[in-house]
Amino acid sequence: MLEIKCPYCGRRSQNEFSYGGDATVKRPKLNKDISDGEWDEFIYYRKNPRGIHLELWHHTSGCRQWFKVKRDTSTHEIVKTFMIEEESQ
Template sequence: MLEIKCPYCGKRSQNEFSYGGDADIKRPELGKEISDKEWDDFVYFRKNPRGKHLELWHHVAGCRQWFKVSRDTSTHEIFKTLKLNEEL
């Protein structure tokens, strides 16, 4: 079980959080004309890297804030956690 440092609450066990996928995915702007490929890339296609990955987590059983986690997907090492408006 991972130990994740919520940027608002501090270190908590993984069972307080839910995973939210790749943090680098940006939703296309509303109303913008985009190709099928761009839309498919947003909805379906994800990299599945072995190693460093910037991802979203939601502190569901806590402060209910979404935040970013830089994690190694093979060792589970967490390098840093950030608020959404912070950059790595």
């Protein structure tokens, strides 16, 4: 079980959180005319990297904040966690 540092609450066990997918995916702006391809990219296509992955987590059994986690998918090492508005590079 991972230990995740919620930027608001501190270190908590994984069972307090829900995984929310790739954090680098940006929803296209509303009312924007976009191609089927672009929309498909947003809905369906995800990278499955071995190594560093920036992902969303939701502190569902805690403060209920969404935040970003930079995690190594091969070692589960969590490099850093960020608030949504924080620059994550």
